[in-house]
Amino acid sequence: MSVAARRSTLGVAGLNFSGKALAVAKTMLVAALFGASGTLDAFWVAYTLPLLLPGVLTTVITVAFVPRFMSSLQGRSGPAAWRGANTLFTLVLLVAVVAAALLWWGADGLVHRLAPGLAPDVHAEAVHLTRLLMPAVPLLCLSSLLAALSYASERFMFPALEGVTTNVIVILAALLLLRSMGIQALVVGVLGGFILQSALLLWSNRRMIRENLRPAAALGHPDFLKPLAHLLPLFVGSAGSVLNSLVNQYFVSGLDAGAISALAFAGMIAGMPVEVFAQAVMTTYYPGLGRSFARRDHAAAAHAHADGLRFLVFMTLPAAILIALLAHPLVVLLLERGRFDAAASTQTAIVLALLAPSILMRSVAYLNYRVLHAAIRPWTQVAIGLVGVALNVVLNALWVNRFGLAGIAVSTTVSATIAALLSYAAARRVLEAPAPRTLRLEMVTLLRMAVALTVPSALALLAMRAVATDWPRPLLALLELGCAVPGLLCAAWVGWRAGQPDLRAAIGRLRPGWAGQ
Structure with a gap:
């Protein structure tokens, strides 16, 4: 690497x-x-539905369309050069809005088909929460498009912030709104996190958006048609x-x-x-x-x-x-x-x-x-x-x-x-x-490291459980997690002795000069 x-x-x-x-x-x-x-079951069922279309589109746009389009630009910019991409982006956002409306209208039937065993009260709660989460569909599709443009330009950091921003907002919403809103506080947090991530991606891509992105409907444009053979199977x-x-x-x-x-x-x-x-x-x-x-x-x-x-x-x-x-x-x-x-x-x-x-x-x-x-x-x-x-x-x-x-x-x-x-x-x-030729040898080294990790950790865990049967559960759990330490040390020693390149590179970043020893 x-x-x-x-x-x-x-x-x-x-x-x-x-x-x-x-x-x-x-x-x-x-x-x-x-x-x-059961209340939380309802939330998980509701949370699944709005993420289906954006989750699929994220992969499709990132893997299939944008890298090919960016390579075909060859340094060109402006709405005319981006007309094919703008057509795709316009179409995706329109589909997202229509899909959100259809999901809201058909929420009851969808919940019944995807989770038919729910109790009636849990089913009703899941339908209600599903409808509240529908704005997540266009929000996530917008974020997917902007993240794909960032990836195509090999700018990875702002898209990778998604987990940070969304989880922070959900935590704050749960802490601040739980008493007044119950499980709906999680819905507010989820939507707030998606809004914040979309705003960050809009800001980070502001120059590209200002110079290139416009609504378009050039369905016959080569930059729109050529990737379709890849888009459908993907x-x-x-x-x-x-x-x-x-x-x-x-x-x-x-x-x-x-x-x-x-x-x-x-x-x-x-x-x-x-x-x-x-x-x-x-x-x-x-x-x-x-x-x-x-x-x-x-x-x-x-x-x-x-x-x-x-x-x-x-x-x-x-x-x-x-x-x-x-x-x-x-x-x-x-x-x-x-x-x-x-x-x-x-x-x-x-x-x-x-x-x-x-x-x-x-x-x-x-x-x-x-x-x-x-x-x-x-x-x-x-x-x-x-x-x-x-x-x-x-x-x-x-x-x-x-x-x-x-x-x-x-x-x-x-x-x-x-x-x-x-x-x-x-x-x-x-x-x-x-x-x-080195791959097989490297995999053997990784397997040896896995054995060196497993055996000492398992033995330490068994010994801990044999002597600490009456200890408080949180303390015992913490000590049991510590049983991984001897295994990790043994695995690191085996990997170091075998010259495992990723281990040596990681240690070299921590202690310059060690990697080559």
Whole structure:
């Protein structure tokens, strides 16, 4: 990895981590205020719907349209040069407004179809909250467009602030408005955070907006038509990836009250390493992959993929191991307070431990998908994504009644594993160049580090639980989390002795002169 790429990746990862640290604080607050309850289930169901279209459009616009358009500009500017892009942006915002209106009108039917097992009072609350959240659709679509322009210009920092701004506003709204508004305080916080992030992106792109962006309807413009062949499969593939969460919610809605909330809390914690590390790697590596494929330099693309894969595994494999080992103390320490009791902690921790392997698998799959899109093979991702969704549906149907939430978690992990394996095989095929010879050795080193992390941490955890059976739960949870320290030290020693490049680079940034020793 080049110095510039590593610096950009770590910078984005740092902002992502800050946003996720605030997300943890928000989650702790929400858990204490509402517990794992039917009221909070209603909010999670309502929160899902307005994010569907913007979530899909973010991927579509960022990956497919804007990078191609920006490369075709060749330094040109002005509304005439941007007419094709302006047409797309105008169309997206119009679709967002119409979609928000339709979602408001059809909220009752949508909630019933997506979460048919909700109790009548929870269903009614979910419909009400869904309608209140409808302004989020155009707000998020606007942010998606502006963030995509920033990414295309390789300006990553303002889009990466989203987690910071939105979570700060939600926390403030929950603290200040809870007594007067109840669960609706979270709605106010969500909308306020989206408004603030849109305002920041408008300000950071103000010059580009002033000089280039105008409403347009040039549906026959080449810059609008050429990317459509990529946009359609990417839209289908992104929608397919969203389906997994909807499928899980559909099956979980028939379980006890609070099950949706427990799954949401576990998913938030398990998703943090993916969103912090995998998103940073994908964001900073994708432009280089695109340029390599545009030059037909498959060797460079293969090297970038191998470099990104090693860096990604280096960051996410330890996170997956520690979350699997320490799920219960992590949940107790983060969430067990207020209305979130010990039973909710146990339920959430089991789901979290079973979801932990999906951290690595999802991260690997997302990087491989970027390779497929850089190679303009989007339908391959569509096929892989739909296989994962179909497998998730089948396994959920088989396991939800027998194993409950645990069955849903295992189903999610299995489908993520299959997607990772299939996407890696597909990525290797389109790269048309062998992986660097060092990649296998580097992966062996990472596996040795994983063993060195797991064994001491597990032994320390067992010893701690054997001698501290009657200690207060928060203190015991804190001490159990400390059991990761000997494992981390052993893993670092193994990696240092083996010359693991990412570890040495990280230490070198902290202590200049050490990396080359």
